[in-house]
Amino acid sequence: MSALLLTIEDVAVELPTPRGNLRAVDHVDLSLEAGRTLGIVGESGCGKTMLSRAVLQLLPKKAKLTGRVMFDGQDLVRLAPERLRRLRGRDLAVVFQDPMTSLNPVLTIGTQLVETIQEHLELDTPAARKRSIELLAAVGIPAPEQRLAQYPHQCSGGMRQRIAIAIALSCEPKLLIADEPTTALDVTIQAQILDLLAREQRRRHMAMIIITHDLGVVAGRADEVAVMYAGRVVERAPTQALFRRMHMPYTEALLAAIPKLETAPHTPLPAISGRPPDPTRPLRGCSFAPRCRYAGPRCHEAKPELKGAEMPGHLYACFHPIRMTERIGA
């Protein structure tokens, strides 16, 4: 376990709201080894983005964070702002959902790339420019030299996301956090961007966290998947193991609710009734219990811990886990 690059230990994030404190992240533990990919999956409001903001130390000012975020041997929660600033962008990079909001509309693409590179690496301007051109070429932008003089609005959505990725990769980060990197893009462009991220990750031996609402996005591309619901990780397992045998009813229901290409038209979808609980109200039992068809009296009384199944690395938070007795198929 010495190769752990990131460990999130008992992280909780609370946001004050007029209706009381909102539990955005409810005591989460996660870890990631160098060069590996972790997928964090969940629906809107499950806390997946707030958790990534906690890692990046980019939470809203009023947010209350507890726990530890150990990255490369230091606790980011207690790191001085100046050291944190040097770390972000260099060892710790991020790509957001909407590339238009992460790029500065009044600066050229070249300025934004060169600025990032010179902030963190000791390169003179011609060398930083050269590196920028190489990076744009690496992320699949045709005629990269001409692009340097252009502004973000002159590029398509897919191009902008490629540029945002080039900036994120510019200082060879150890960890890249991609927060819904393809949600704003069309499906054919999405496939290209996911391929690009996977290729650059392999090439640079970079660790990656992909945050998404789409189980399809993580299925083929993450080593491990954590499913979040109402601020907690409710199931966590190596990707293959998770899809072969999900133990948490929420994970199963989420997968079942996705329309599948193989299914005949007009087949009713197994929808999850109701909706997630109000995160400002205290909850005694399992947060999924009110929507769960397996829930018993105990589920409404006590919170199930995230604990191990018989398979190493497969954790679930459920009193009535499903598919426990089946043998794993060959």
Add this chain to the structure above:
Amino acid sequence: MMQLAVRPEPLLNVDNLVVEYGLGNKTVHAVSGVSLKVARGETLGLVGESGCGKSTLGRAVLQLRRAKSGRVLFDGEDLTAMEGEALRKMRRRVQLIFQDPIASLNPRRRIGDIVAEPLIISGIKDAAERKRRVHAVLSAVGLDPDLVANRVPHEFSGGQCQRICIARSLVLNPEFIVCDEPVSALDVSIRAQILNLLEEMKARFGLTLLFIAHDLAVVKAVSDRVAVMYLGRLCEVGPSEQLFAKPAHPYTGLLLQAIPVPDPDVRPAESVATGEPPSPIAPPSGCRFRTRCPRADQRCSAEIPELREIAPGQFAACHHPLA
């Protein structure tokens, strides 16, 4: 699955429709000669990526955007030739559901009033009658009228707002509804609820739907037939099962291949499609997909491919269709 007996005359017949927008001194070729038919009781799915013209087509069908040329026959009458009162009367029979349910509800008005508005516009003066119909339609979409009628939109989640929008579109008993990305703003678990609701409402009220979306799996779940659109033109039209099992147009094949499958044993294919769609301001000559198509040759740039029948009921506009 067998269809209801289809009457020979389609409910909607779009004939060679052209819609263009002016952009400074340039022209955006949003819809360039699209023809399609929707039978009574049928759901036609319309898929394509952003900017392909699918929403413009939906709006042009409802005359919310007037076409440059072509005809839209609804129940035999040409909507493109109608104006004023005649068009308003016709609009009671056709409705629209939008992508963003929260933005399409007036935040200052109570739900009961929002759903009653179409009744007021169509001239139903009896308040008791209006209330009765609003209650009936709210119950039909799974909301408790007594609990919701006096509340305002921000008290509801996205999924519930979409239920309210659906109630509003149903209150005049329309025959035909254009659903423009009705579930793409919703979470997976809520999306399934709304798709099921649309199917239920369609059966209960005998609706005909034009279902516009970018997600092929979502479209397949509700559609009898599917039309695939690329840069203002139809690439392929056919029965859902057949089109997904055996796509004939390379673009349909590409779309199917690009969908991430929630199964780790299905390794994502390295994306074959390189590049992005060209601008609809200057669409390519000949076949509009040729700039991204691995099968394209000289003929594709010289000659516009017409939709032709590849298999029974399946039409593709391609010089080199997939086997």
